[in-house]
Amino acid sequence: RCSCYLVHVRHSTELTTGEIDRRLEQFPPREMNRLYHDPNGAKVSLDRAIVEVCRAIDIPETKFQGLYFDEFVEELGGKGHLVDKDAYESEIGDLLMLLDKIHNENRSLQCTLEKSAEEFRRQTASTLREQEALRQRNNELHAEIGRMRDLVEKLKDLADKQASELELFKLQKNQAIQMRTQRNLSTFKGDNTAEPLYCVTLDELHEQMKQCELLENEAAQLQKQLEDLNQTHDNLLVHLNTVTQEKKGMETENEQLKDELQIAQKAASDAAQERSELLHELARKRAECEELAKNLRQISDLLDALKTSEKEALEGIEARDEEIHDLQKQLEDALNNQNVGARALELKERQNKELMEINQRKQKELNAHRQKRRTAHEARSLEPTLQLYTVKDAGFEDALDPEELLREPLLSITMDEYTNQIQRSNQLQQENDTLRQQLQQLSDDMETINSQLREAAADNQNLSDQLRAKYEEFVKANNTIQSLYRQNETQENELQQKNIENAKQAEELEKLTIENEKLADELEKLATDNERLADELEQKAAENERLADELEQKAAENERLAEELEQKAAENEKLADELEQKAAENERLAEELEQKAAENERLAEELEQKAAENERLAEELEQKAAENERLAEELEQKAAENERLAEELEQKAAENERLAEELEQKAAENERLLDDKKRLEEELERNVLERERIESECRSRELVVGGLESKSRELEEALVALSAEKYNAVETIEKELTDILVQLKVVEGVNGALRRLLSDKEKELVFLRAHCELWTDPTEVKEKVVTRHVKVFDGDEWGKLLCERPEALMAAFVIDAGNACHVPGDQVSAVSFFTERQ
Numbered sequence: 001r002c003s004c005y006l007v008h009v010r011h012s013t014e015l016t017t018g019e020i021d022r023r024l025e026q027f028p029p030r031e032m033n034r035l036y037h038d039p040n041g042a043k044v045s046l047d048r049a050i051v052e053v054c055r056a057i058d059i060p061e062t063k064f065q066g067l068y069f070d071e072f073v074e075e076l077g078g079k080g081h082l083v084d085k086d087a088y089e090s091e092i093g094d095l096l097m098l099l100d101k102i103h104n105e106n107r108s109l110q111c112t113l114e115k116s117a118e119e120f121r122r123q124t125a126s127t128l129r130e131q132e133a134l135r136q137r138n139n140e141l142h143a144e145i146g147r148m149r150d151l152v153e154k155l156k157d158l159a160d161k162q163a164s165e166l167e168l169f170k171l172q173k174n175q176a177i178q179m180r181t182q183r184n185l186s187t188f189k190g191d192n193t194a195e196p197l198y199c200v201t202l203d204e205l206h207e208q209m210k211q212c213e214l215l216e217n218e219a220a221q222l223q224k225q226l227e228d229l230n231q232t233h234d235n236l237l238v239h240l241n242t243v244t245q246e247k248k249g250m251e252t253e254n255e256q257l258k259d260e261l262q263i264a265q266k267a268a269s270d271a272a273q274e275r276s277e278l279l280h281e282l283a284r285k286r287a288e289c290e291e292l293a294k295n296l297r298q299i300s301d302l303l304d305a306l307k308t309s310e311k312e313a314l315e316g317i318e319a320r321d322e323e324i325h326d327l328q329k330q331l332e333d334a335l336n337n338q339n340v341g342a343r344a345l346e347l348k349e350r351q352n353k354e355l356m357e358i359n360q361r362k363q364k365e366l367n368a369h370r371q372k373r374r375t376a377h378e379a380r381s382l383e384p385t386l387q388l389y390t391v392k393d394a395g396f397e398d399a400l401d402p403e404e405l406l407r408e409p410l411l412s413i414t415m416d417e418y419t420n421q422i423q424r425s426n427q428l429q430q431e432n433d434t435l436r437q438q439l440q441q442l443s444d445d446m447e448t449i450n451s452q453l454r455e456a457a458a459d460n461q462n463l464s465d466q467l468r469a470k471y472e473e474f475v476k477a478n479n480t481i482q483s484l485y486r487q488n489e490t491q492e493n494e495l496q497q498k499n500i501e502n503a504k505q506a507e508e509l510e511k512l513t514i515e516n517e518k519l520a521d522e523l524e525k526l527a528t529d530n531e532r533l534a535d536e537l538e539q540k541a542a543e544n545e546r547l548a549d550e551l552e553q554k555a556a557e558n559e560r561l562a563e564e565l566e567q568k569a570a571e572n573e574k575l576a577d578e579l580e581q582k583a584a585e586n587e588r589l590a591e592e593l594e595q596k597a598a599e600n601e602r603l604a605e606e607l608e609q610k611a612a613e614n615e616r617l618a619e620e621l622e623q624k625a626a627e628n629e630r631l632a633e634e635l636e637q638k639a640a641e642n643e644r645l646a647e648e649l650e651q652k653a654a655e656n657e658r659l660a661e662e663l664e665q666k667a668a669e670n671e672r673l674l675d676d677k678k679r680l681e682e683e684l685e686r687n688v689l690e691r692e693r694i695e696s697e698c699r700s701r702e703l704v705v706g707g708l709e710s711k712s713r714e715l716e717e718a719l720v721a722l723s724a725e726k727y728n729a730v731e732t733i734e735k736e737l738t739d740i741l742v743q744l745k746v747v748e749g750v751n752g753a754l755r756r757l758l759s760d761k762e763k764e765l766v767f768l769r770a771h772c773e774l775w776t777d778p779t780e781v782k783e784k785v786v787t788r789h790v791k792v793f794d795g796d797e798w799g800k801l802l803c804e805r806p807e808a809l810m811a812a813f814v815i816d817a818g819n820a821c822h823v824p825g826d827q828v829s830a831v832s833f834f835t836e837r838q
Contacts (some may be wrong), residue, residue: 019819031812035805046807049753056749068806073750167304215319222362225355231350516665692824696761703754 035041043051046069053072054064064072815826 011824023821024817029813029816031815032809034810035812041804041805044808045757045811046753047805048756049750050807052753052756053746053749056745068810103597223358693761 048062050067050069050072054060064075066074814828818824821828
């Protein structure tokens, strides 16, 4: 079996019918093949919507099998499922009235409960605020008490520290008095007498004496070193005289060597002059060789002779140069020896001067110590409170006996330090008095703080009493709330009992309703039902107005979506213009790239020419090297020329590297331009897909709006019919209400199906973005034509798909046909399917 599909395609007039047929024939139908290979797959989109609607209204699914969604809606709209349910409607009305009454009672009980709960929340919030204030006050008092305790602890520590320092001072004073008593020194009586300052211990005195002995020994050693240095100085003077005599002899030899060097330089200049004359003669001969090519052999012999004579001259010059080099080497050795001796002499003189300076500094230091010792004893003798010591007066040149120096007292404190220590003791006494006053003041502060603490404790007790009273009030309020809760529970139990009674009454009402149907007061019940239905009619009218408002809102939303669609279309046009500009820019860049490629080819040719030229230059360089072996002057010239050529070669190499770098930059720029082109093409594809998605959403919204408009028109017609047929309102209203209920269920099913369809469409859009075909034909063309085409598919499962999943088959064919013909999906219309035997 095979399936045939007839389709209308709206395309540009530039494309012929045969071209469209060829595209439909050659393009692979991916979506159709995907459906064909999975015929038993789950239903999606509108096929699933049909199934869901059938399930919602309890209709067999196979009843509408093979129908499209529009046909299904038309078939569903023509079905009526209304039955006569007068008794059921009257019973529902009574139950609704009873339920309304119960709801009113529940609302009143709920209001009472809310009021009691609000009062409870208000009291609880007030109690919590008061508790928070009391807690904050209590925390502040605790913090203040802790701070006071810390202050008292600090004061106690300070008092203990000062008492320990005072005890230490007293202990030191007693120890000093004992030491003075042991040394038979004068004692001081009374507390206010100025005390002596003890700043040197016996160990320090012994250590100072040892240092004095070390200094004496060091001075003796320095004296001995000075004598040795003097002896060394005398020896150096004798050696200096000998070196001076040797220097004079060396200077004489140096003068002789200079004379010989002048003679050698004169001989070298004569040889150089002879060599230059020979070189000039050789140049003249070369000119003659170039001018007279016929006498080449004679000139060659002459050149050989000149070469031999030049070699002999060069050998003589080299021998003279070697002799001059030997003389210069001998002269440099003599000068080096003389410089070594002079440096050794200067080193000895510097060492001698350094030793003399050290000796002078030591002598100055010793004189300063003696002067300071004499001044210290004079200052001590002027102080009446210190013991007087007699010191032998001697000059700076006289030597002192070390034993006499040891017998003298050790003076290790200055008069300023002595005076400062006395002042320090007085200051400590004043500080002690100040500390006593501070302690007295701190004790007074402690008493004040204790009184404040007692007042704070009393305030805390009052606050605790208030808190206790508040807590009792809170307990009372809590008991009240508990009683209210119990009352609410009682009321709920009563409400449940009433509900049970209502259920019983409902059962009795059902029985009475059944009995009343057999009785003659059916007219009164119908009148009551008519009034209730009139109220419901008013409600339905209000609901119709609400639906009309929603319809207006949907229309406004559709207009907004249409504006957004226009904006998207404008943006797409702008993007298309930008794409054209980018395409033009890409063409321009392609032309520039071609120009750059041609320029690169030209540069490559130049590079090859330069390489050939470099090879030629290398050959010339080899020739010049051969000529340089023959002639020394040409060697220098060709070396200079080779250096110049090497520099040019380096410049050419650098230029070649620069050209290679420019070529790489151009290649990178071309790659970047290609990437930009690909990115712009991807953006264009995304914009096209976004536009298709918006158009599909608009079409789905238009379908929903059309359904709502049809429902609104039907409701308006029903309202007009109800107003016209006033006397037969009961039957008509019942039919219309049941129709509305069925239609609402249908609309809910349709809405659910549309939501699922939207999700399926979004999934399909994701799939299409992954399998998008790049169209090359423009679709926005003013002149278009509609043609009809036939597409044939082979296989046996197409009938099953057409019966069970027609909407999915239609969507797949539209996608494949649009991709094949390079047109949007909305340009493919009038699709019809039929199967035939091959």
